[in-house]
Every structure is written in C-alpha cells, then in structure tokens.
Amino acid sequence: MDTDRLYKLMAKQGLDGLAVFAPEHVLYTSGCDIMTQKHIRPRLAASLFFPGKDPALVLCKIELAQAEEESTIRDIVAYIEFAESPISAVVRTLKARGLTKGRLGVDLSFLPASFYNEFKAAAPGLAIEDCTALMIEMRAIKTAEEVAHQEKITRITVKVIEDAFAATKIGDTDTDVHRRIMGGLMDNQGEPYFTVVAAGERGSVAHPVPVDRPLKSGDVIRVDIGALWKGYMSDVARTVVVGEPSKLQAANFTKLARIQKGVIDAIKPGKVVSELYNQCAQGFKEAGIPFHMPHIGHGMGLEVHEYPMIHPANHDLVREGMILNIEPLLIDEERSGYHIEDLVVVTKDGNRVLSGTSFPMEIPRIG
Secondary structure, eight states: OHHHHHHHHHHHOSSEEEEEEEEHHHHHHOOOOHHHHHHHHHOOOOOEEEETEEEEEEEEEGGHHHHHHHHHOOOEEOOOOTTTTHHHHHHHHHHTOOSEEEEEEEEEEOOOHHHHHHHHOOOOTTTEEEEEHHHHHHHHSSOOHHHHHHHHEEEEHHHHHHHHHOOTTTOOOOHHHHHHHHHHHHTTOOEEEEEEEEEEEGSSSSSSSOOOBBBOOTOOEEEEEEEEEEEEEOOEEEEEEESSOOOHHHHHHHHHHHHHHHHHHTTTTBHHHHHHHHHHOOOHHHOOOOOOOOOOOEESSSSSEEEOOTTTTOOBBBBEEEEEEHHHEEEEETEEEEEEEEEEEOSSSSESSSSSSOOOOOOOEOO
C-alpha cells in the first residue's frame, strides 16, 4: 500500500485518524489476511492510522501469531475474546495515540450498527465519518505488486479452465467439469472462490449450481471461475462447444468475441467509463443479438466487484493503474449461454491483458 497517498487522502477529507474494519481493508493496509475475520464477524480486526505516528493493528489474540508473521504494521494490539470488546481495544489504542477528539474515518459500509453505537458511546469526543469512499479511491489504483498478484492468479485460472476442458468428453457432467476445475486450482496454488459451470439450456441461469447432467454433442458450456492468491482475485469466463458447433453457435460466439475485443481495445486513460458500456451495447445492436446487461465489467482486486463498475450511469474516467474486467454475456434463443471475460490493467498508453488470451474468434471445440 502507498501509505503517503493514504495520508494525503486523509488530509483531503480533514481526518485526524482512520480506523478500517472490513477484512479487505485490513488486508490491504496491513498485508494480514485473517480468515476468522471473514467468517466470525464479531471477531473484529482493525487497522488504525494517525498522521505523524506509527499505525496500529488491533485483532483478537487468537490471531496474534499470524499477525506477527504477516503484518506490515508492527504495532499489534491484541484483545482477549469475550474478556474485552474489540471496540474497547480500538478505543484504548486511539487514546494511547492521543486521539480522543477530532474527526475519525471509519468504513461504515462494513461496521455493524451495534459496534458503531458502542464506538460512539466509548469515544464521545470523536466525530466518526464514513471513509468508505476514501478506501475505494485508494484501492482503485493498483500497485505493481497488486498487478503481479492478480496476473498470477488470473493465468492460473485460465490454465486450469483449459486443462479441465481438454479432459472433458461427451457423457461427462457439469459436476465433472466443476470437480476438475476445483482440483486444478488447488493443485496450482489457487484457492477456489466461486465456480459457475452451465451447459446446454442451463446456460441461461446466471449462477447455477453444477448438476449431474451428461454432456452431449452440440452443448454450449460456459464457465465463470474465481480464485484467490494472497487475497487477490481472478474472474475468468470461457465458452466452448461439445463437438461441432451449429451455424448459430459459431456465429454467436464470433459476434461476442469481436465485441469484447473491441471494448478492450478502447480501454485507455481518460476514457469515460460509460462509453465502454455504450460501445458494448451498440456492438450487440449492430450484431443483431439481444443485450440485457446492467453492466459489462468491473474493477477487481481484493473483491470480485470493485470500483469502477462499467455501467451507463458511470461517467468517471478510466485511469492508469486500474484493473478492469470486460465480460459480455449472450443468452440466445436456444437458452445457451456465451460468456467471455478477461482482465486488463490500464497502462500509460492503453492497456495490457493479464489473462494472456489470444482472443480466439471461433468457438473452441471439446470432446
């Protein structure tokens, strides 16, 4: 994390301190990926920042050993679960830094109301202000290390999908494909996060659960796969056909692939985000295929959907250092789903594709 940039954004908002609680914000600011913080929500952790003073990391004592090993914040304050509230530990740490009055930024999009009320009562001299927008702005521009993490997990995901398809034959099921992808991710250092496998008419379901439906010749299969590496996410969609495609299937894929490639080619600093959406929608119209997408892509990082979301009402500008996913989706009259999704990082002069795709214009065949 660029700490200097964080303090500049804090000064711009007029904050005397910052306390972030969301798991993705704690990971982003400390480098510590605390599993129980995600799954046992009352077990809060928080990164605290103070201009001119060392930051602090507050967490449950159970996680102290991990924090001592991973955290870039070296002042670690541990509370004993059930003996002390995590908010009490945060407030006493703020007081130890001399912050009892002033404006404190807190990511109120995450902090539950019960903890917020406790915070207000325990620190009456602090004006608590939402810093969610500040953290979104911080995370929108990726560091070189973040780009490397996302490129690594994205390329792992692409390879695993390709290997799973190569091993798939007629008579296998959606579940077989799902099992190969899950196993492949774990075998290649990826942590599975979500898996969509949809064949035939089930391609019209947005996020179906894999089923034991045997694959047959002519089935279109779409997958949408997410995995984690050091907390950073991949999100890759691919579409194939079992055996030879029909004329409709071949045409649909080619149209979708050309639209996606055109949108990716248009990504560069200064581009209005909504223009990317409008270009995609216009491409569908000109190709004579139905378009119903509320967004056609999104930022990515520690969450699947990050700023900016690429939709028609977002008139912000694309900036260097952003990571964007472009994912047009087509459901045809046969209820088959076609989905292609690739990750790019915005560079000074345009963009670089992180997924390593060669942008095939013909639907891949398997089986």
